[in-house]
């Protein structure tokens with residue numbers, strides 16, 4: 001009885017005074033480990049409650065945070081609907097949601113071949129030519145007949161000189177700005193080392209006048225003008241002061257600039273590809289959409305097809321089809337939708353698809369001087385002995401050359417991805433040019449796909465175009481892309 005009582009009465013720690021005595025064994029244990037102490041009980045209870053409170057708090061957190069997410073999602077959806085509604089009134093103020101990623105074809109590795117389905121019942125083979133830039137070739141992209149039709153249509157339309165010799169208003173500008181020889185010298189001295197290297201003069205004349213001077217012609221000019229007194233190949237400020245500001249231009253004009261001395265020596269024209277144009281042109285466009293996997297609207301809103309003819313001796317020195325993009329750079333195609341005017345403008349050609357319309361008897365390859373180079377170094381492109389940009393002299397030193405074969409298409413990305421599914425930085429490795437045609441004529445066509453690296457500007461531009469189409473009376477008959485939705489942006 002005592003024992004039972006003692007065990008039942010083992011309500012250790014209750015504050016009552018009439019606690020039953022513990023049996024000696026239990027008492028020894030309690031004393032030893034303090035398990036039966038009151039403070040131990042309190043600590044355990046506190047931990048237990050804290051644990052329960054934590055669990056409850058966690059449950060509340062999970063419940064409410066998912067609720068908020070749902071709310072914000074539906075709010076975003078409402079906002080985006082709202083912005084689309086508002087965008088009809090004030091497109092420039094709308095923030096478009098970035099809910100679209102540009103597809104980009106994977107190259108895998110150089111030489112990798114993938115099958116592509118571009119026309120019903122036919123399979124094309126697409127081979128990766130380089131990874132930098134991402135460049136592919138597709139033999140027989142166009143049939144012989146299609147090549148013929150495109151060349152004939154271009155001839156019918158008429159081709160114009162690709163580069164005109166512009167008479168510079170250089171002297172007038174110098175007078176208007178009241179520039180001193182020192183100021184002009186500083187403008188040309190790109191590396192600011194106090195002397196003008198040949199490459200500084202060459203780059204200047206190529207960029208400003210479109211005249212392709214070589215180190216040899218420059219040496220001739222220096223000799224003719226007695227410009228380089230000490231014969232070190234450099235122009236010092238003292239030597240420069242003795243020349244008039246347009247001395248070089250005048251010298252060249254007196255000598256007569258030949259077509260072979262221009263950046264580009266070809267003729268070209270533009271062919272539209274919308275509804276109502278020749279079926280072949282529309283078919284080519286559809287095939288380009290399939291090839292690039294881009295939304296049709298992006299291809300529809302791009303430049304028309306450019307058809308180019310090089311005569312024997314024709315060339316196009318190495319260049320980029322599209323320029324680098326800085327925050328203040330505008331794209332030509334979205335200029336209408338830009339909020340600000342800017343002094344920098346480029347064509348924002350995300351992709352180039354180049355078609356060879358004939359097989360060339362001699363020369364005329366498309367050269368990619370730095371394709372798949374480990375590094376890109378702009379300065380080392382133009383060395384005194386080898387100018388890699390010169391497609392009349394140095395195509396054989398290019399890393400990659402594509403032979404012009406009738407019907408073949410090559411295509412490459414002029415911009416990298418921004419890593420978020422849109423257009424990123426310019427791909428410098430996309431530098432390319434047309435090698436001199438040594439025998440026969442060369443016909444090519446360019447399909448450029450213009451995309452603004454600024455997503456908002458591209459979306460605004462598409463919105464504006466679709467509004468204009470909505471407003472025009474005969475929209476359904478003249479529009480070649482889907483305008484069921486009044487918002488071209490949604491097609492992205």
Ligand SMILES: O=C(O)CCC(=O)C(=O)O
Nearest residue numbers: 316365366433434444446
């Ligand atoms: O003719 C070629 O091979 C290249 C043409 C080209 O680069 C261009 O037209 O932009």
Ligand SMILES: [Fe+2]
Nearest residue numbers: 319320321432
């Ligand atoms: Fe080009």
